[in-house]
Amino acid sequence: MLDAVRTPFGRYRGGLSGIRVDDLAALPLAELVRRHPELDPADIDDVVYGDTNGAGEDNRDVARMAVLLAGLPVSVPGSTVNRLCGSGGEAVSQVARGIRAGDFGLAVAGGVEGMSRAPYVIPRPEEALTRSMELHQTAVGWRMVNPRYPETWTTSLGAAAETVAVGLGIDRTAMDEWAVRSHTLAHEAWEQGLHEDWVVPVAPAEGEEVRRDESIRPGASMETLGRLAPAFSPDGPVTAGNSSPLNDGAIAMLLGTAQRAAELGVEPLGEVLATAAVGTEPDRWSLAPVPAVAKALARADVRHRDVDVWEVNEAFAAMVLSVLDTEPRIDRDKVNPHGGAIAIGHPLGASMPRVVVDCLRELRRRGGGIGVATACIGVGQGMAVVVRV
Numbered sequence: 520m521l522d523a524v525r526t527p528f529g530r531y532r533g534g535l536s537g538i539r540v541d542d543l544a545a546l547p548l549a550e551l552v553r554r555h556p557e558l559d560p561a562d563i564d565d566v567v568y569g570d571t572n573g574a575g576e577d578n579r580d581v582a583r584m585a586v587l588l589a590g591l592p593v594s595v596p597g598s599t600v601n602r603l604c605g606s607g608g609e610a611v612s613q614v615a616r617g618i619r620a621g622d623f624g625l626a627v628a629g630g631v632e633g634m635s636r637a638p639y640v641i642p643r644p645e646e647a648l649t650r651s652m653e654l655h656q657t658a659v660g661w662r663m664v665n666p667r668y669p670e671t672w673t674t675s676l677g678a679a680a681e682t683v684a685v686g687l688g689i690d691r692t693a694m695d696e697w698a699v700r701s702h703t704l705a706h707e708a709w710e711q712g713l714h715e716d717w718v719v720p721v722a723p724a725e726g727e728e729v730r731r732d733e734s735i736r737p738g739a740s741m742e743t744l745g746r747l748a749p750a751f752s753p754d755g756p757v758t759a760g761n762s763s764p765l766n767d768g769a770i771a772m773l774l775g776t777a778q779r780a781a782e783l784g785v786e787p788l789g790e791v792l793a794t795a796a797v798g799t800e801p802d803r804w805s806l807a808p809v810p811a812v813a814k815a816l817a818r819a820d821v822r823h824r825d826v827d828v829w830e831v832n833e834a835f836a837a838m839v840l841s842v843l844d845t846e847p848r849i850d851r852d853k854v855n856p857h858g859g860a861i862a863i864g865h866p867l868g869a870s871m872p873r874v875v876v877d878c879l880r881e882l883r884r885r886g887g888g889i890g891v892a893t894a895c896i897g898v899g900q901g902m903a904v905v906v907r908v
């Protein structure tokens with residue numbers, strides 16, 4: 520991993536919502552190339568982006584659109600991959616594999632999601648001269664569900680995470696405490712200037728420049744969170760405050776061989792040792808990081824206890840706590856040292872690369888070590904990336 524750049528993660532309908540999703544995707548790519556004048560962009564063998572929607576301005580192949588909109592040579596190809604919340608992790612995985620196989624010397628992995636601008640979709644009517652139309656939102660979650668699935672598989676992500684967590688005895692207090700921790704640590708990290716060199720300010724055509732992740736609430740407390748109503752079931756513990764929000768954001772990472780890094784005079788951020796994806800029952804998706812981590816660590820020949828930093832993408836506090844409860848070999852004091860998605864945000868396609876890069880940057884700050892970035896994925900998948908500095 521040679522370098523990485525991201526936009527701030529904008530709040531739903533917030534500062535980045537006026538930017539087309541393909542333009543948003545192009546921003547970090549253009550900045551990545553601008554930062555390396557010694558790099559001939561024509562040498563980039565591929566640009567692979569994660570993106571989970573694909574129904575709006577990110578339609579067709581947003582990675583290729585980003586290449587063209589960022590002004591890269593037309594000879595640079597681009598492909599878009601979808602593993603839902605693991606999409607950007609899948610991009611990292613594919614690029615790392617291409618480098619390991621000797622196909623790529625230099626390539627970009629990244630991701631984008633513009634949840635504010637996710638369109639409504641109208642399916643074609645089954646009958647002629649229809650009197651009604653269905654309208655589906657596409658920002659997040661199930662839509663146009665195939666009736667052949669058991670009903671339990673297609674509940675909302677929040678409801679499924681809640682059911683698993685409640686079954687494990689995890690309560691509202693624990694979830695709210697985790698959310699407060701997330702906001703507090705994320706705010707402190709920005710105050711300490713930990714992100715300024717890789718999160719690039721974005722100036723939309725209208726409105727103020729966005730410099731920081733907009734969903735972070737510095738004043739989050741047990742009192743403010745305690746006032747929020749249940750979000751997914753009448754008396755359930757999951758609320759808007761202990762869930763990740765909906766966000767807009769994009770990220771691009773330059774990966775390459777050690778030889779290409781040396782030729783460019785770039786000191787790598789670190790190394791991708793292994794990646795793994797797993798499947799579980801769709802309604803137990805919140806626990807999928809557990810087997811994903813085990814599989815990736817086995818591939819890297821690393822033990823849980825040798826991991827120095829864990830980045831667990833916080834879809835919901837219910838989900839992180841379920842993972843920690845189920846897998847005690849993940850040391851919770853080493854998890855998300857600078858906050859997580861509950862505060863920083865979760866623009867689906869861009870989220871997993873963000874945890875990979877934050878893991879690497881924290882390891883570098885500490886002088887080296889081994890890290891794991893992991894995410895749960897709707898419809899019952901999990902993914903993990905093992906890195907070393």
Ligand SMILES: CC(C)(COP(=O)(O)OP(=O)(O)OC[C@H]1O[C@@H](n2cnc3c(N)ncnc32)[C@H](O)[C@@H]1OP(=O)(O)O)[C@@H](O)C(=O)NCCC(=O)NCCS
Pocket residue numbers: 604659676677736739743744747750758759760761762763764765834835865895896897
């Ligand atoms: C949980 C969820 C349904 C809430 O949606 P929402 O109701 O539109 O959320 P909002 O951001 O408007 O928050 C609702 C209220 O809680 C408040 N709130 C949210 N977080 C808060 C916090 N930390 N402290 C205080 N108040 C908070 C908001 O200000 C808002 O108040 P208002 O109604 O007075 O304006 C939505 O964020 C969601 O679906 N999250 C999960 C996304 C997801 O599934 N991602 C993929 C995971 S794999």
